[in-house]
Amino acid sequence: MKRFAAVFIIISLLLPLAAQAxxxxxxxxxxxxxxxxxxxxxxxxxxxxxxxxDLEDMIGNLEKWKQDDxxxxxxxxxxxxxxxxxxxxxxxxxxxxxxxxxxxxxxRNDELDIYAYVKNDNPIEVRSDVYLWLEAKxxxxxxxxxxxxxxxxxxxEYSEKNNVTTRDWSGITPFVDSKxxxxxxxxxxxxxxxxxxxxxxxxxxxxxxxxxxxxxxxxLVNSPPRAEAESIRVEPVRARYNxxxxxxxxxxxxxxxxxxxxxxxxDDRGMEIRNETQDVKSGTNVTFVASxxxxxxEGDAGKNFSYRYTYGDGLDVNGTDAFSxxxxxxxxxxxxxxxxxxxxxxxxxxxxxxxxxxKVKNPEIANLxxxxxxxxxxxxxxxxxxxxxxxxxxxxxxxFELRPxxxxxxxxxxxYSFRYSATDQNSREEIGDLSGDSINPKIVRYPIYSLVTIGxxxxxxxxxxxxGIVIERRFYR
Amino acid sequence: xxxxxxxxxxxQAVEISPPSGLVPQGLTxxxxxxxxxxxxxxxxxxxxxxxxxxxxxxxxxxxxERVAATTKGGEVSRDELRExxxxxxxxxxxxxxxxxxxxxxxxxxxxxxxxPEIFPRYNYYQVPALASGPLGFAAFGFVVxxxxxxAAAFIxxxxxxxxxxxxKMKVAIMLTGxxxxxxxxxxxxxxxxxPQVEQASRLLAFLALxxxxxxxxxxxxxxxxxxxx
Numbered sequence: 001m002k003r004f005a006a007v008f009i010i011i012s013l014l015l016p017l018a019a020q021a022x023x024x025x026x027x028x029x030x031x032x033x034x035x036x037x038x039x040x041x042x043x044x045x046x047x048x049x050x051x052x053x054d055l056e057d058m059i060g061n062l063e064k065w066k067q068d069d070x071x072x073x074x075x076x077x078x079x080x081x082x083x084x085x086x087x088x089x090x091x092x093x094x095x096x097x098x099x100x101x102x103x104x105x106x107x108r109n110d111e112l113d114i115y116a117y118v119k120n121d122n123p124i125e126v127r128s129d130v131y132l133w134l135e136a137k138x139x140x141x142x143x144x145x146x147x148x149x150x151x152x153x154x155x156x157e158y159s160e161k162n163n164v165t166t167r168d169w170s171g172i173t174p175f176v177d178s179k180x181x182x183x184x185x186x187x188x189x190x191x192x193x194x195x196x197x198x199x200x201x202x203x204x205x206x207x208x209x210x211x212x213x214x215x216x217x218x219x220l221v222n223s224p225p226r227a228e229a230e231s232i233r234v235e236p237v238r239a240r241y242n243x244x245x246x247x248x249x250x251x252x253x254x255x256x257x258x259x260x261x262x263x264x265x266x267d268d269r270g271m272e273i274r275n276e277t278q279d280v281k282s283g284t285n286v287t288f289v290a291s292x293x294x295x296x297x298e299g300d301a302g303k304n305f306s307y308r309y310t311y312g313d314g315l316d317v318n319g320t321d322a323f324s325x326x327x328x329x330x331x332x333x334x335x336x337x338x339x340x341x342x343x344x345x346x347x348x349x350x351x352x353x354x355x356x357x358x359k360v361k362n363p364e365i366a367n368l369x370x371x372x373x374x375x376x377x378x379x380x381x382x383x384x385x386x387x388x389x390x391x392x393x394x395x396x397x398x399x400f401e402l403r404p405x406x407x408x409x410x411x412x413x414x415x416y417s418f419r420y421s422a423t424d425q426n427s428r429e430e431i432g433d434l435s436g437d438s439i440n441p442k443i444v445r446y447p448i449y450s451l452v453t454i455g456x457x458x459x460x461x462x463x464x465x466x467x468g469i470v471i472e473r474r475f476y477r
Numbered sequence: 478x479x480x481x482x483x484x485x486x487x488x489q490a491v492e493i494s495p496p497s498g499l500v501p502q503g504l505t506x507x508x509x510x511x512x513x514x515x516x517x518x519x520x521x522x523x524x525x526x527x528x529x530x531x532x533x534x535x536x537x538x539x540x541x542e543r544v545a546a547t548t549k550g551g552e553v554s555r556d557e558l559r560e561x562x563x564x565x566x567x568x569x570x571x572x573x574x575x576x577x578x579x580x581x582x583x584x585x586x587x588x589x590x591x592x593p594e595i596f597p598r599y600n601y602y603q604v605p606a607l608a609s610g611p612l613g614f615a616a617f618g619f620v621v622x623x624x625x626x627x628a629a630a631f632i633x634x635x636x637x638x639x640x641x642x643x644x645k646m647k648v649a650i651m652l653t654g655x656x657x658x659x660x661x662x663x664x665x666x667x668x669x670x671x672p673q674v675e676q677a678s679r680l681l682a683f684l685a686l687x688x689x690x691x692x693x694x695x696x697x698x699x700x701x702x703x704x705x706x
Contacts (some may be wrong), residue, residue: 404603460618468576
C-alpha cells in the first residue's frame with residue numbers, strides 16, 4: 001500500500017510538468033496552419049501555458065544570438081549539425097572518359113564526340129545523384145576549363161543490367177580558340193553528393209583500356225593556310241587612279257580555320273605604303289576594292305604599284321611573292337582624233353608619197369612631240385619623222401607627207417602609229433597599229449622606156465665598151 | 478623580202494604567156510624549164526666555159542704534139558711554140574671581143590640575179606638602197622662588170638690568139654656584143670615589170686645569152702671538132 005501511494009504522489013507531481021513540456025513545442029509553419037489549432041477550446045489554453053514561436057521571431061533570435069554570443073551560437077550549430085555518413089558498403093561510382101573515335105591528332109575545328117562512362121554498383125536506395133563536368137586544358141594552358149554544360153545522373157538512370165550509364169558531349173570544339181599547337185588533355189569532374197572527384201586523380205594510376213580513359217591526351221595539330229596562286233590578281237592592271245580597282249585572291253585552310261588576310265600595297269620600289277586586313281572563310285574569295293579603302297589618289301596617276309599578301313590562321317602565317325599591278329594611267333594632257341592615211345594614188349607603190357595626219361588638241365604642253373612610225377615585215381617599227389607642235393586651245397592638224405617605204409616593202413601589208421610626248425585621252429602615249437592596207441607588189445618604179453632605165457642600160461653597155469677598149473690598149477698591144 | 482618571194486611564187490604560178498608561134502610547144506616547155514631553173518642555167522653556163530677551156534688545152538696539146546712529131550727528134554719548147562703560134566687579131570676585134578665577154582657576164586648577171594624570181598635569196602633586190610635608187614640597174618651592171626673584168630680581159634687573148642679566125646667568124650663574135658645588149662635590155666625589162674613575167678622576153682634573153690656564149694667559144698669548139706675529124 002505504501003508503495004502504491006508513493007507512485008501516485010510522483011505521477012501527481014509530474015503531470016503538470018508534462019503539460020508544460022508540451023506547451024514549448026515549435027508551432028507548425030505560419031503558411032500552413034493546422035486545422036486542430038483553430039478548433040482548440042479556451043479551457044485548454046488557459047489550463048496549459050503554451051509558448052508560440054513565430055518563424056520571424058526564430059530568425060530574429062538566431063541573428064541576435066549570432067551577434068550577441070557567437071561562441072554559444074557556434075556551439076549550438078555544432079549541436080544541430082548532422083554530418084552525412086554514407087552507408088558502410090557505399091562505393092563511389094566509377095567515372096571514365098569514353099572516346100570512341102580514337103583520333104588522337106586533332107585540329108582546332110575538329111568536332112569531338114566525348115562521353116562520360118559512369119558505373120554505379122551501389123543499390124538504388126543508396127545511390128545519390130551524380131553531377132558531371134567535362135574539363136579541357138589546351139596546349140600551353142596551366143588550368144582546366146569546363147566545356148559546355150554539366151550533366152546529371154539520377155539514381156534510377158543506370159542500366160539495371162550492368163549499373164552503367166553514359167552522358168555525352170557531342171560535336172564540341174574545346175580548343176577552337178587555341179593559339180598554339182601541342183598537347184591537349186581532357187578529364188571529367190564528378191560529384192556524387194558525398195565527394196568531388198577528378199578522373200585524372202581519382203585512380204591510383206592513369207587508366208586506359210580500349211576507348212576508355214581516365215585522362216584523354218590529344219595532339220592539337222594545324223595545317224597552315226595556302227594561297228591559290230592562280231586566283232591572285234588585280235583588275236584592271238592598267239587603270240585610272242579612281243577606277244574600281246579590285247584585288248582578289250583565294251586562300252584555303254585544310255583545317256577549315258578562318259584566314260586572316262592582309263593586303264600589303266607596295267610602291268614602285270617595293271616599299272610598303274599601307275596594308276589592310278580581312279578575315280575570310282577558307283576557300284572563299286577575298287576582295288579589296290581600292291576605292292573602298294582609298295588606296296589611290298590623283299597624285300598616284302602614272303605610277304606603277306605592286307602588292308603582296310600575308311595570311312594566317314592564328315597559328316601559322318605565310319606570305320605570297322610580290323605581284324605587279326596596278327599601273328595607274330597618267331592624267332590625260334592631250335586629245336587626239338581623226339588620224340588618217342592617204343597614198344599618193346590608188347596604186348600604192350612603195351616609191352610613192354604617203355600622207356599621214358592626226359588632229360591634236362594640246363592646250364598645255366609646249367613643244368609637244370609627235371612621231372610617226374610605220375611597220376612592215378621587212379621594216380618593223382620603223383621611225384619616219386617627227387613634228388613638234390605648241391600649245392593651243394584649238395585642235396591642230398599634224399601632217400606627215402613622206403616616202404616611208406623602200407623596195408623591200410613591196411607587196412607587204414603595213415601599219416602605222418603615232419607616238420607623242422604626252423598622255424592622250426586614253427591615257428596612252430601612242431595610237432598604234434593602224435592598218436594601212438598593202439603596198440603594191442611592183443618593185444621597179446621606172447618603166448623600160450623611161451630615160452632612167454634606158455640610161456642605166458646604156459651606161460652599162462658603154463662601160464663594157466670602154467672597158468674593152470682600155471683593156472685592148474693596155475694588155476693586147 | 479618574204480613578200481617578194483611570195484610574189485615570185487605567185488608569178489611563177491601564173492605563167493600563162495609562152496612565146497607562142499616562136500618555137501614548138503614541147504621545146505618551149507623545155508626551154509622554159511631550162512631558163513627558169515637557176516642552178517641548171519648556172520651549171521650550163523659554167524659547163525660551156527669549162528668545156529671551152531678544156532678543149533682549148535686539148536687543141537694546144539694536139540698542135541704541140543704534131544709540131545713535135547715533125548721535128549724528128551728535135552726538141553720544141555712549148556712557150557716558143559705558143560709564141561710562134563700567136564696571131565694578132567686586130568685592135569678592133571680584140572676590143573669588141575673583150576667588150577663582148579664583159580657583156581656576157583653582165584647579161585648572165587642580169588638574167589639570173591636581177592629579180593628574185595630565180596634566186597630569191599641572192600638578187601639585186603636584196604639591196605633595197607641600191608634597188609630603190611634611180612641608178613640601181615647601172616650600179617648592178619657596174620658591179621658585175623668589175624667582177625668579170627679579169628676573166629673578160631684575158632679569155633679573148635687566150636681563146637682567139639691561137640686560132641685562125643675567118644672574117645665571118647670575127648663578125649659573128651663581134652655581133653655578140655649587140656646580141657648580149659639585147660639580152661641585158663630584155664632582162665632589165667623583166668625587172669621593171671616584176672612581179673609580172675613576160676615569158677617571151679625571158680626566153681629571148683635566155684637564148685641571146687647562151688647563143689652568145691656558144692658563139693664566143695665557137696672557135697675553140699670548131700678547132701676541136703676539126704681536130705677530131
